[in-house]
Amino acid sequence: MKVPFVDLTEQHREIRDEIDAVIREIIDQSRFVGGPHVETFERDFAAYCGTRYAVACKSGTDALKLALMAVGVGRGEEVITVPHTFIATVEAITSVGAHPVFVDIDKATYQMSPDRVAEFLEGECRVEKDGRVVNKNSERPVVALLPVHLYGLPSDMQPLLALADRFGLKVIEDAAQAHGASYQLDGEAKRTGTFGQVGAFSFYPGKNLGALGEGGAVVTDEEDRDQRMRLWRDHGQSEKYVHVSADGWNMRLDTLQCAVLSLKLKRLDEWNGKRRQAAQWYRERLQNDDRIVLPVEPSGRKHVYHLFIVRVPNRHQVREELSKQGIGVGLHYPISLHLQKAYQHLGYKPGDLPASEAVAESILSLPMFPHLTEEQVDYVCHSLTAALP
Numbered sequence: 086m087k088v089p090f091v092d093l094t095e096q097h098r099e100i101r102d103e104i105d106a107v108i109r110e111i112i113d114q115s116r117f118v119g120g121p122h123v124e125t126f127e128r129d130f131a132a133y134c135g136t137r138y139a140v141a142c143k144s145g146t147d148a149l150k151l152a153l154m155a156v157g158v159g160r161g162e163e164v165i166t167v168p169h170t171f172i173a174t175v176e177a178i179t180s181v182g183a184h185p186v187f188v189d190i191d192k193a194t195y196q197m198s199p200d201r202v203a204e205f206l207e208g209e210c211r212v213e214k215d216g217r218v219v220n221k222n223s224e225r226p227v228v229a230l231l232p233v234h235l236y237g238l239p240s241d242m243q244p245l246l247a248l249a250d251r252f253g254l255k256v257i258e259d260a261a262q263a264h265g266a267s268y269q270l271d272g273e274a275k276r277t278g279t280f281g282q283v284g285a286f287s288f289y290p291g292k293n294l295g296a297l298g299e300g301g302a303v304v305t306d307e308e309d310r311d312q313r314m315r316l317w318r319d320h321g322q323s324e325k326y327v328h329v330s331a332d333g334w335n336m337r338l339d340t341l342q343c344a345v346l347s348l349k350l351k352r353l354d355e356w357n358g359k360r361r362q363a364a365q366w367y368r369e370r371l372q373n374d375d376r377i378v379l380p381v382e383p384s385g386r387k388h389v390y391h392l393f394i395v396r397v398p399n400r401h402q403v404r405e406e407l408s409k410q411g412i413g414v415g416l417h418y419p420i421s422l423h424l425q426k427a428y429q430h431l432g433y434k435p436g437d438l439p440a441s442e443a444v445a446e447s448i449l450s451l452p453m454f455p456h457l458t459e460e461q462v463d464y465v466c467h468s469l470t471a472a473l474p
């Protein structure tokens with residue numbers, strides 16, 4: 086048996102007729118940029134998340150950049166984030182001229198640790214008379230918190246929001262892996278991307294909501310931020326050839342992508358449900374094996390399993406063995422960002438962020454996608470337990 090790491094063919098087979106019809110319609114009209122399909126998708130995605138606005142753009146990386154600009158993060162300022170994430174989180178920070186400050190993750194949930202954030206703010210920063218927070222090591226202002234809802238599990242937002250509030254920090258969420266995940270705040274389940282001022286999403290094909298190519302979006306409740314992001318993504322134009330902002334790019338998302346995303350958005354809850362079912366099958370088969378650390382789902386948080394992560398001994402050997410058995414496995418991510426060559430100028434060294442380092446060294450991503458079958462999960466679990474030392 087072969088079990089690919091991700092297989093999107095079933096997902097597309099399921100809605101193929103609808104996709105074909107909408108592609109045909111768009112080609113018949115031959116309008117490929119802007120138009121009602123973009124507006125409809127933005128309205129539907131905002132409604133799905135529970136925000137007033139959504140701005141569709143070219144990628145999740147662009148979404149993060151727009152989000153940082155929308156809260157006013159600028160040159161020379163610092164943004165607190167985690168090193169255990171995809172590099173785009175940090176690229177967005179440096180792309181606006183700001184500097185990342187890495188705090189360690191919680192070793193059980195793999196998400197930003199509120200305790201480590203508190204330690205950094207209380208121990209390594211001072212609060213000026215005007216309320217500004219300054220990093221004592223770099224003398225730079227610390228202005229924002231950027232948690233990543235990694236793997237589809239929401240970060241622990243209640244204490245993070247309390248810290249942001251106490252220190253006057255903006256909150257930008259990287260929700261690129263967590264479309265439809267939710268977290269209980271004050272007794273109400275809220276979807277990821279809606280806790281801070283802005284939330285960024287990616288529609289890369291393999292994400293829980295994926296385009297037929299690249300795509301992204303930012304959600305927000307504030308009209309002013311929504312309007313500015315719309316300007317920036319479209320050459321700073323307020324109307325055709327009237328440019329009111331020197332900051333401007335072409336970050337628009339195609340009509341076709343928006344039309345397909347609208348079709349898939351209708352299935353997102355169902356497909357997330359299938360991912361959760363597959364996760365449950367994994368759990369039933371692996372939970373009694375004490376060589377394997379399974380993902381946690383703390384109460385009050387709904388995991389949407391963008392990825393199903395296990396921690397195992399002898400990770401490389403196990404991975405090789407599973408590959409030989411025809412099973413696709415991934416590493417998300419094998420090198421903690423603070424130890425990447427790209428960021429060596431930041432001055433971190435091995436041992437500085439021990440939870441992120443330990444997790445990066447022992448994780449393995451098992452096959453996970455909505456149409457994974459119980460038979461396939463069975464085969465993966467059987468092969469995994471046989472491959473473990």
Ligand SMILES: *Cc1c(COP(=O)(O)O)cnc(C)c1O
Nearest residue numbers: 144145146171173174261287289
């Ligand atoms: C995918 C991803 C991004 C970037 O999204 P793109 O659409 O690939 O630019 C950012 N952050 C995280 C955590 C991601 O998984």
